[in-house]
Amino acid sequence: MIRFESVTKRYPDGTVAVDGLDLVAPSGQITVFVGPSGCGKTTSLRMINRMIEPTSGTIWLDDQDTGAVNAATLRRGIGYVIQHAGLFPHRTIVDNIATVPYLLGQDKKQARARALELMERVGLSTTFAKRYPAQLSGGQQQRVGVARALAADPPVMLMDEPFSAVDPVVRAELQDEFLRLQAELGKTIIFVTHDIDEAVKLGDQVAVLKVGGTLGQLAPPSVLLNDPVDDFVAGFVGRDRGYRALGFTTASSVATQDEKTVGLGAEAAAVQAAAVDGWVLAVDDARKPIGWVRAAAVTATVTPDLLHRGGTVAPASGSLRAILDASLSSPSGRGVLVDDDGALVGTVTAGVAVAAIEKELAARRQAGAAS
Numbered sequence: 001m002i003r004f005e006s007v008t009k010r011y012p013d014g015t016v017a018v019d020g021l022d023l024v025a026p027s028g029q030i031t032v033f034v035g036p037s038g039c040g041k042t043t044s045l046r047m048i049n050r051m052i053e054p055t056s057g058t059i060w061l062d063d064q065d066t067g068a069v070n071a072a073t074l075r076r077g078i079g080y081v082i083q084h085a086g087l088f089p090h091r092t093i094v095d096n097i098a099t100v101p102y103l104l105g106q107d108k109k110q111a112r113a114r115a116l117e118l119m120e121r122v123g124l125s126t127t128f129a130k131r132y133p134a135q136l137s138g139g140q141q142q143r144v145g146v147a148r149a150l151a152a153d154p155p156v157m158l159m160d161e162p163f164s165a166v167d168p169v170v171r172a173e174l175q176d177e178f179l180r181l182q183a184e185l186g187k188t189i190i191f192v193t194h195d196i197d198e199a200v201k202l203g204d205q206v207a208v209l210k211v212g213g214t215l216g217q218l219a220p221p222s223v224l225l226n227d228p229v230d231d232f233v234a235g236f237v238g239r240d241r242g243y244r245a246l247g248f249t250t251a252s253s254v255a256t257q258d259e260k261t262v263g264l265g266a267e268a269a270a271v272q273a274a275a276v277d278g279w280v281l282a283v284d285d286a287r288k289p290i291g292w293v294r295a296a297a298v299t300a301t302v303t304p305d306l307l308h309r310g311g312t313v314a315p316a317s318g319s320l321r322a323i324l325d326a327s328l329s330s331p332s333g334r335g336v337l338v339d340d341d342g343a344l345v346g347t348v349t350a351g352v353a354v355a356a357i358e359k360e361l362a363a364r365r366q367a368g369a370a371s
């Protein structure tokens, strides 16, 4: 657990970057600091490992006052990842990752073996081990940065905009892998970003900071989206927050309809017979959806080039947002729901998805009114 107790940072020029901050980041969870430029996110983060010393107040790491421990000792238990990875340009990837173990006097061979293992863990091919950072893409360098921070197996990780310097697709991949890794490792993580979408995707809880370094709100993402405490937080969270909040709401039950299906090679007559409103769903041998087929386009048999693969597929146990999106993005207007193995469960129209949303919201309103 990391606890800020009335922490203030006033820089020598008089700028108050952080002002009386109180918050708790629970062990084994991801706490995200988010807020507009200059709200004190980086300053707050760096005070935890004492790269910046607070002017007043205390930061506790479990029951230890961080101000009372030797800074070098403190940092040994705290991994640190920054934007652009901050790798040493003249060291190979494997040596970059093993930096801290080397410093701690660990056997070189052992440290290298562990570095190779970490490369695999963060989704990097070990064939890159002997390369230099400049020979890797931005996304690959960020993975090296994460592996390096994990090398000493610290219980705490501080991450300052680690995924900001890469394109949106790579960024989403890095986020997904990071969540998978954290599900295995259960580190106590403080993650800084200025991107609210990244914050609500990654955070178990999100701290929205205001310029001047005060806390706007500290809450789990769904609470932040559904119930922002004031206009500042509501404005920062964004206009489509109601829609995005659906990403954290699962349907207790969605009435799916059975869908007739065809396989590759199905004859035109079979396609015509199975089609509803001109469209039929194609599945493979394991009943996994492979695309929609426009019945009128099938002259002989269903071939791969006739498959429309555009629509999203939602897990039947997934969020209402995913289910609604599946229906809105489907060429047939029928969203495809699958089970945990990816096999077809049934389909829903946007109308059915909206009815399920209505039902959940009504239940929530009722629970709210009763409490």
Ligand SMILES: Nc1ncnc2c1ncn2[C@@H]1O[C@H](COP(=O)(O)OP(=O)(O)OP(=O)(O)O)[C@@H](O)[C@H]1O
Pocket (backbone or CB within 6 Å): 011, 012, 013, 015, 016, 017, 035, 036, 037, 038, 039, 040, 041, 042, 043, 044, 194
């Ligand atoms: N060394 C310094 N001396 C004086 N003021 C500083 C110093 N470092 C940061 N500041 C100021 O402190 C405030 C908070 O800065 P900080 O970098 O913590 O914000 P941030 O939320 O991380 O910003 P960004 O999202 O732009 O990175 C800003 O007003 C900044 O100008």
